[in-house]
Amino acid sequence: MSTAPARARTAREDQALHAALSVRERPSRASGLSACLTFGWRGMLKIKHVPEQLVDVTITPVLFVLMFTYIFGGAIAGSTGEYLEYLLPGIMVMSVLFTTVYSGVALNTDVTKGVVDRFRSLPIPRSAPLVGAVLGDSVRYVLGAVVVIAVGLAIGFRPDGGVVGVVAAVALVVVFAFGLAWVFTTLGLLLRTPNAVMNAGFMGIFPLTFLSNVFVDPETLPGWLETVVEINPISHLVTASRGLMGGSATGGDIAFVLASAAVLAAVFAPLTVRLYRSR
């Protein structure tokens, strides 16, 4: 290599570096909670700096709201207004569940870009980056729901459950998303590129949301398909959200949703942590 004229670091910079290096005392360790919250904060910053990632996953549900309401609404439910009451809670669910795929994509990006090495060499609990990221992502989930509801309100969605019902529905969906996200973080550690995670994630979540009662009443479907739709946990989630927003929720559906979120988290969260550790 040739010895190009190098700009020597200035004396002032060297002094600054010496001063910077004089800090050798380590503050007392961050608690696990504080580390998780810091990673949550990192998630917020990403929403701020890369908002297009959020737009990418919410644009499809927003298009669906408009398209289905105005094109198929009259044919399916008799009027666009009535169909909107039926459709919107389901699309809100869809929007949030699409956003969970992103949690896996983000984790995979961290691994492929090398920043995970830095986190893993810090004296913090090894699960903190994972738990913190999913916590931070819950803000993303709420935003995904809010966007769809805002579009709905703008075109005439007037839920009978009122503000309380809508907030409760969003909360329920976010809790479910919190469980489902671990499936995608597992995927994020198994696959090689962020794109592969995105593709595999949507290949799973897309048919699952369609094979539910988001768009139509399952009673109109052929018998075998109706059975598939009824065992799909997303159908229960949609029914519960619809109930909460419409002011007629049943405890059974809500309990089923909470239980499936717990099962997903119980299986896939430890799996994610294990894969993350053994990398």
Place this chain on the structure above:
Amino acid sequence: MVVVTSSTLAIEASGLRKAFGDTQAVAGVDLAVRAGSVYGILGPNGAGKTTTVRMLATLLRPDAGEARVLGHDIVEEADEVRSVVSLTGQLASVDEDLTGQENLILIGRLLGFRRKEAKARAAELLRAFDLVEAAGRLVKNYSGGMRRRLDIAASIVVAPRLMFLDEPTTGLDPRSRNQVWDIVRTLVADGTTVLLCTQYLDEADQLAEGIAVIDHGKVIAEGTPAQLKASVGSGALHVRLLDPEQRPLAEQALSQALDVGVHREPDPAALSVACARPERAAEALAELSRVGVGVAGFSLGQPSLDEVFLALTGHPAEETDASEELGPGEEAA
């Protein structure tokens, strides 16, 4: 007491091994690194450097062998190791989607600083690393040199006692490379031990007190840069002639004077010849002048580490292997 030896050694490793599937990435590495020095691990791509460092930094569990870093076992006391070392990985370990300042605050908070302290610390580091102007820009818009400086800054948010630097200047322009070297020298002057992986021989020569040459997962030679060069053999006399036409004549005179073969350099006016002692070189130069060969310049130097590598491994250090030593599934997208 035994403690005396371990306190003067920052790293003691014996028989470290790691395989990925059928590939034996590290096949029994022993290291002894004195505290307060720069120790170089020198080898081509795929030699096992990164895997060795990842094991010592507790990111990978060795298949066999053991190592102590600053007195702590890397497997049994991984947490203690992590609290006294920092790692600047081969892929710059910073978050591209955040600003430089946010990256440093993030690390500060994770190390336990309060928000305000973390912010003050970030500002101090940004000044020390000439990144004040870029503080608010996203790292993905940084140049390679800026990114690497930020990466090193992130490693000293709390100055570590031992720092792993994995190929810190790969892909940098000469100016940035010199800046990084200055930073490493300052770190060591302030008492940090640095384990430096590099495939650049002049980098190891510039910075390291001791060097382990590693190839195919094994240490094939160890010593100071001077010892390594000496082990390969003598130094060399390099002569540049006024007139390239006289090269055959000069070649004959030199080989007679020194009684060894003369090497023709790619430069048509240059020759080099093995020669250990300055007084023999003086005689050889006198012989050139006696036979009427005009000399434009000459130098007596030790063999370069490139020559060392070739002599030790039988292949040049520049040989690159497409499969760099990343773990499975970690290839860049």
